[in-house]
Amino acid sequence: MDQTKIILPESEMPQRWYNINPDLPAPLAPPLNPGTGQPIGPEALAPIFPMELIKQEVSMEPWIEIPDEILRIYKLWRPSPLFRAHRLEEYLGTPARIYYKNESFSPPGSHKPNTAVAQAYYNKQEGVTRIATETGAGQWGSALAFAGALFDLTITVYMVKVSYQQKPYRRMLMEAWGAECFPSPTDKTNAGRAIREKDPDSPGSLGIAISEAIEDAATHDDTKYSLGSVLNHVLLHQTIVGLETKKQLDLVGEKADVIVGCVGGGSNFAGMAFPFVKDKLEGQEIDIIATEPTACPTLTRAPYRYDFGDTAQLTPLLKMYTLGHSFVPPPIHAGGLRYHGDAPLMCLLVNQGVIEARAFHQNEVFEAAITFARTEGSLTAPETAHAVKAGIDEALKCKETGEEKCIVIAYSGHGFFDLGAYDAYLSGELEDYELPEQEIERALAELPEISEPA
Numbered sequence: 001m002d003q004t005k006i007i008l009p010e011s012e013m014p015q016r017w018y019n020i021n022p023d024l025p026a027p028l029a030p031p032l033n034p035g036t037g038q039p040i041g042p043e044a045l046a047p048i049f050p051m052e053l054i055k056q057e058v059s060m061e062p063w064i065e066i067p068d069e070i071l072r073i074y075k076l077w078r079p080s081p082l083f084r085a086h087r088l089e090e091y092l093g094t095p096a097r098i099y100y101k102n103e104s105f106s107p108p109g110s111h112k113p114n115t116a117v118a119q120a121y122y123n124k125q126e127g128v129t130r131i132a133t134e135t136g137a138g139q140w141g142s143a144l145a146f147a148g149a150l151f152d153l154t155i156t157v158y159m160v161k162v163s164y165q166q167k168p169y170r171r172m173l174m175e176a177w178g179a180e181c182f183p184s185p186t187d188k189t190n191a192g193r194a195i196r197e198k199d200p201d202s203p204g205s206l207g208i209a210i211s212e213a214i215e216d217a218a219t220h221d222d223t224k225y226s227l228g229s230v231l232n233h234v235l236l237h238q239t240i241v242g243l244e245t246k247k248q249l250d251l252v253g254e255k256a257d258v259i260v261g262c263v264g265g266g267s268n269f270a271g272m273a274f275p276f277v278k279d280k281l282e283g284q285e286i287d288i289i290a291t292e293p294t295a296c297p298t299l300t301r302a303p304y305r306y307d308f309g310d311t312a313q314l315t316p317l318l319k320m321y322t323l324g325h326s327f328v329p330p331p332i333h334a335g336g337l338r339y340h341g342d343a344p345l346m347c348l349l350v351n352q353g354v355i356e357a358r359a360f361h362q363n364e365v366f367e368a369a370i371t372f373a374r375t376e377g378s379l380t381a382p383e384t385a386h387a388v389k390a391g392i393d394e395a396l397k398c399k400e401t402g403e404e405k406c407i408v409i410a411y412s413g414h415g416f417f418d419l420g421a422y423d424a425y426l427s428g429e430l431e432d433y434e435l436p437e438q439e440i441e442r443a444l445a446e447l448p449e450i451s452e453p454a
Helices: 050-058 068-074 086-092 114-126 139-151 161-166 167-175 190-197 206-217 233-237 240-251 268-279 344-351 361-374 380-399 417-426 435-445
Strands: 017-018 064-065 082-084 099-101 130-135 154-161 178-185 223-224 258-262 287-293 302-309 317-321 357-359 406-411
Touching: 017 240, 017 268, 050 114, 050 139, 050 233, 068 114, 068 302, 082 240, 086 099, 086 380, 099 190, 114 130, 114 139, 114 233, 114 268, 130 139, 130 206, 130 406, 139 154, 139 167, 154 161, 154 167, 154 206, 154 406, 161 167, 161 178, 161 406, 167 178, 178 206, 190 206, 233 268, 240 268, 240 406, 258 268, 258 357, 258 380, 268 287, 268 406, 287 380, 317 344, 357 361, 357 380, 361 380, 361 417, 380 435
Parallel strands: 099 406, 130 154, 130 223, 154 178, 258 287, 258 406, 287 357
Antiparallel strands: 017 064, 082 099, 302 317
């Protein structure tokens, strides 16, 4: 019988992260100073990030060595297994071969510790004692809390309020690892107070929570800021996922024809996809599909423009697909996919036609997740379920055409803390949200007017 779990020995774990910057099909637009409209240098990031992460952010080296201490910690859960979804294939009646790279085996239950551990390490190396951050659904917050415990760092998390209310067990997990967690917008920062004054019932957004965390870091000398997605160095750290997957596919004589993943900011998707993007740019035929919610259709309906990464306009301007930094998405259960923008690296590849983007409604996503759970046994996070939906769609296309494609799903995390969302779906109470065009236009009206550098 064909293998179900493809296990890579620890001795074969990648020792370097892959940096896609030198291989891009077009130059990445630089971050800009919002006041001058001119490209910013690394020194502008020094108040909130440790220097080693800033170097990784701008590096043009194709490979960056993973420090031994990080590798030792990675071995608590890495290499993660690659599964062959035999039962799902049989249920669908597809000739496709479906694999999923399962990142839920990490202590926090998702892919996020791949960068959380790295960021905690580099902060500790530079004498930082406290890190402020934001989190949407809580995966990132719990991952950084976990990493903070390993490196004896104080972690403060600003959690999007609607997710704080929907997912109390994520908050409890953060606190178990010693972090403090607050529902954002809070009354602890100027950014939070301004939002609460304008909208006392604000459900919060990742943009708001980012503003609070950056302000916290910028106003405390002992504190740096940490981001769980979007930035180049974060995506870099996640590439260990795709690098492992390539080795595991080699073990069973496979080459990926289709890669699918979900996108909120882009870290889990890029971690899986970027090593395969390199192959595609070198001539391999491979479809790379990014999925998102129709309620927050950044890649599928937003313009490719310069915008702030946060609501309070504290960040540099980044060129990305954006729904507008003031955009507050509907309170869907895939909280990690409720960000107004996306990683500039990934947006460039979408713009260049290297990556395809698709958007799905909540109910069809949860239907796919239930199909997966009842065949493969694993309950996915609502975010991951978007990738599962696309994977099933691709497998059903193969059923129609007879093609025997190799489909790889980026399984970014489990759904054990999302049972309230599954209860809503199973009881028929889950709502679909199709974002009205006027909502997008309202948010886009606040985009900064800026002339791009030549």
